[in-house]
Amino acid sequence: MSSVPEFEDFLAPRPVLSHDLIHQGKVWNIVSEKVDLGEGGQVTRELMDHPGAVTVLALDESDRILMIRQYRHPVQMELWELPAGLLDVPGENPVEAAKRELLEEADLRASQWDLLGEWFNSPGGSNEALRVYLARGVSEVPEAERYQRGEEELNMPTRWIPLDEARDAVLAGKIHNPGAVIGILAAVASKAAGWSTLRPADAPWPAHRHYR
Numbered sequence: 001m002s003s004v005p006e007f008e009d010f011l012a013p014r015p016v017l018s019h020d021l022i023h024q025g026k027v028w029n030i031v032s033e034k035v036d037l038g039e040g041g042q043v044t045r046e047l048m049d050h051p052g053a054v055t056v057l058a059l060d061e062s063d064r065i066l067m068i069r070q071y072r073h074p075v076q077m078e079l080w081e082l083p084a085g086l087l088d089v090p091g092e093n094p095v096e097a098a099k100r101e102l103l104e105e106a107d108l109r110a111s112q113w114d115l116l117g118e119w120f121n122s123p124g125g126s127n128e129a130l131r132v133y134l135a136r137g138v139s140e141v142p143e144a145e146r147y148q149r150g151e152e153e154l155n156m157p158t159r160w161i162p163l164d165e166a167r168d169a170v171l172a173g174k175i176h177n178p179g180a181v182i183g184i185l186a187a188v189a190s191k192a193a194g195w196s197t198l199r200p201a202d203a204p205w206p207a208h209r210h211y212r
Helices: 094-106 163-171 178-192
Strands: 016-024 029-036 042-049 053-058 064-072 077-081 084-086 108-120 129-140 158-162
Touching (some): 053 064, 053 094, 053 108, 053 178, 064 094, 064 163, 064 178, 077 178, 084 094, 094 108, 094 129, 108 178, 129 178, 158 163, 163 178
Parallel strands (some): 053 129
Antiparallel strands (some): 016 029, 029 042, 064 077, 064 158, 108 129
16 A cells, blocks of 8 residues: 655545536536545535636735736625636646736736645535746736737736735735635745745646646
8 A cells, every 4th residue: 555645635536436517617517426435435526627727926026916906706896816817728738828827917927937836726616726826027018919808807907016915915804816815825935935935837736637
């Protein structure tokens, strides 16, 4: 029997006996799976089948981060968030997806990319896996090369916020987007450690089923 990591999440898939599509959505599907848990018996679980997403914490030379305000209809609120987007382009590398999202949502490029952290948004009911990248050496994209936005992304306000101010807003309950909360707190902790906790942007991602 292989050893179990002492303090680390690890892959331990159980046999899936059946997989049924309940609802096919525009972005994600709802499926029902019958799973064999071994001694725990067979159970049926309904879950959101999600492509995953990437988030970008863009940090300038003054230790300010770029934040975007976007309307989110499910919670009927305008939220301050980091640039982010779905991994919905088949075969696209996650780092390249992050670069694309920073360009499309913020008209920015970055010369240095590192991995800040990763997480599951709701592992009890979704397979959505996410990563947040630290982007430094940021510069504006020439106007002629900028992405033409539409729908909810049209006319989204942006602000450069000092990292410490963003941290205080998170801890005061003023920021609710999970990518922003995790990215901001991870950046504060990593900066305090001299950025020694950063991982390569292209580090393996076994938690995401499409990148194992």
